[in-house]
Amino acid sequence: xxxxxxxxxxxxxxxxxxxxxxxxxxxxxxxxxxxxxxxxxxxxxxxxxxxxxxxxxxxxxxxxxxxxxxxxxxxxxxxxxxxxxxxxxxxxxxxxxxxxxxxxxxxxxxxxxxxxxxxxxxxxxxxxxxxxxxxxxxxxxxxxxxxxxxxxxxxxxxxxxxxxxxxxxxxxxxxxxxxxxxxxxxxxxxxxxxxxxxxxxxxxxxxxxxxxxxxxxxxxxxxxxxxxxxxxxxxxxxxxxxxxxxxxxxxxxxxxxxxxxxxxxxxxxxxxxxxxxxxxxxxxxxxxxxxx
Amino acid sequence: xxxxxxxxxxxxxxxxxxxxxxxxxxxxxxxxxxxxxxxxxxxxxxxxxxxxxxxxxxxxxxxxxxxxxxxxxxxxxxxxxxxxxxxxxxxxxxxxxxxxxxxxxxxxxxxxxxxxxxxxxxxxxxxxxxxxxxxxxxxxxxxxxxxxxxxxxxxxxxxxxxxxxxxxxxxxxxxxxxxxxxxxxxxxxxxxxxxxxxxxxxxxxxxxxxxxxxxxxxxxxxxxxxxxxxxxxxxxxxxxxxxxxxxxxxxxxxxxxxxxxxxxxxx
Numbered sequence: 001x002x003x004x005x006x007x008x009x010x011x012x013x014x015x016x017x018x019x020x021x022x023x024x025x026x027x028x029x030x031x032x033x034x035x036x037x038x039x040x041x042x043x044x045x046x047x048x049x050x051x052x053x054x055x056x057x058x059x060x061x062x063x064x065x066x067x068x069x070x071x072x073x074x075x076x077x078x079x080x081x082x083x084x085x086x087x088x089x090x091x092x093x094x095x096x097x098x099x100x101x102x103x104x105x106x107x108x109x110x111x112x113x114x115x116x117x118x119x120x121x122x123x124x125x126x127x128x129x130x131x132x133x134x135x136x137x138x139x140x141x142x143x144x145x146x147x148x149x150x151x152x153x154x155x156x157x158x159x160x161x162x163x164x165x166x167x168x169x170x171x172x173x174x175x176x177x178x179x180x181x182x183x184x185x186x187x188x189x190x191x192x193x194x195x196x197x198x199x200x201x202x203x204x205x206x207x208x209x210x211x212x213x214x215x216x217x218x219x220x221x222x223x224x225x226x227x228x229x230x231x232x233x234x235x236x237x238x239x240x241x242x243x244x245x246x247x248x249x250x251x252x253x254x255x256x257x258x259x260x261x262x263x264x265x266x267x268x269x270x271x272x273x274x275x276x277x278x279x280x281x282x283x284x285x286x287x288x289x290x291x292x
Numbered sequence: 293x294x295x296x297x298x299x300x301x302x303x304x305x306x307x308x309x310x311x312x313x314x315x316x317x318x319x320x321x322x323x324x325x326x327x328x329x330x331x332x333x334x335x336x337x338x339x340x341x342x343x344x345x346x347x348x349x350x351x352x353x354x355x356x357x358x359x360x361x362x363x364x365x366x367x368x369x370x371x372x373x374x375x376x377x378x379x380x381x382x383x384x385x386x387x388x389x390x391x392x393x394x395x396x397x398x399x400x401x402x403x404x405x406x407x408x409x410x411x412x413x414x415x416x417x418x419x420x421x422x423x424x425x426x427x428x429x430x431x432x433x434x435x436x437x438x439x440x441x442x443x444x445x446x447x448x449x450x451x452x453x454x455x456x457x458x459x460x461x462x463x464x465x466x467x468x469x470x471x472x473x474x475x476x477x478x479x480x481x482x483x484x485x486x487x488x489x490x491x492x493x494x495x496x497x498x499x500x501x502x503x504x505x506x507x508x509x510x511x512x513x514x515x516x517x518x519x520x521x522x523x524x525x526x527x528x529x530x531x532x533x534x535x536x537x538x539x540x541x542x543x544x545x546x547x548x549x550x551x552x553x554x555x556x557x558x559x
Contacts, residue, residue, distance in 0.1 A: 120311030128327035222398025
């Protein structure tokens, strides 16, 4: 019995590391957000002021940037779900010997560096890149398609590339966990393949889909590098603005206000997605089964 | 498998590997312009690479930083996974929230908040800060990987060891740990890989340290040159080597575990 007691205690050092390294800096933002900047000394001073929060609420640029990030995250998550779902099911149906290879193939994009991915896509999509060369070679276009690079299209394509594995993996795992006999039973009872899918397979994979949606949303809404390096003029993000306020303008209080507002909006959106998904019967059944 | 599924899988692999293939293609292309049509085969970009002191130094820096990140991530992930497997863990929800927090918070925001904290308490940025911050980012991944193996362990083996008089530490050391070696290796390699892949954290916390990703990013803002392609291909191959080695190791451990755990595991 003492062993289990010891194991639970292992959580303490881990929690301590995460509180110090992760939670504390974020909580500090709350304190900084009500401080003021001494414009003469270019320093932050602990004078209480709500001016930064007032600016956050009244200046439409901030709300616009945050709204844009949320929207971008939602769009990427939805596209990733539509593309990732069939991919996950097709991997779940591969012969066992192939699954390990599929996993390595699927995860490779994650193993390449952030900057490598951005760089590679610039080479693929540029005016003299692969796509334009193929399009021109086929005679489909007369001059390079400029819209391929430095546009919202580029941002979302590369965000999708970065995050698709995070959608596929959890759906794949939840598809693997389905008891095949349930599908056979549905078929024996006269369900057509499509019906067996909508009534049995889909509801049981909703938890995986939910995890995928949340992961892709968090990763793509919070990505600064992809929009700023590939999005061109459309690449402004709240993260880049925070970076600017922090690094260039030395306005830490305003940077903190914007960071907190972004975090609150992201968590609220993510919770809403989670809440909506829990309304599905299948999701509840799997989660309750898992808690037993 | 239906034709539709084969097609889906093939298209996905094409999408994932397209940018990587194009990089590799241009790294052997005998022109400093990255444009089609290709102009011929050369290895000179790779030769240039070995004469580029900044690249080599950056690579060494990145490698030296990635090692402690991998080891720490595996160690913390192991502790977290063992704690999660205990039915006695109190505040389970809070603990899980803390573990996924580094994944959910945008990296830029987290790194800036960490930089502010460090500045405020007077700590300098540099390799230490970079290692700590990259380890935090790797914790959700390392924990998930090890926890997935821990929940599948046969509890009866531990009970048997305890019945035979083993102390809790002996039970862990002789029964639990050997079964987790593969997962711990995988957690270590995900830590190393995430560290090598990182640019965002380095931008804010590296201080004067210059990991490879920062050097590449500053080059990238100026001009695209094919020796960058060659370097990316080398980094990719090294990463692939880590991935394959860790997968082979994990599988050999899994086989070892199966023969060890008895026939139930094969059912």
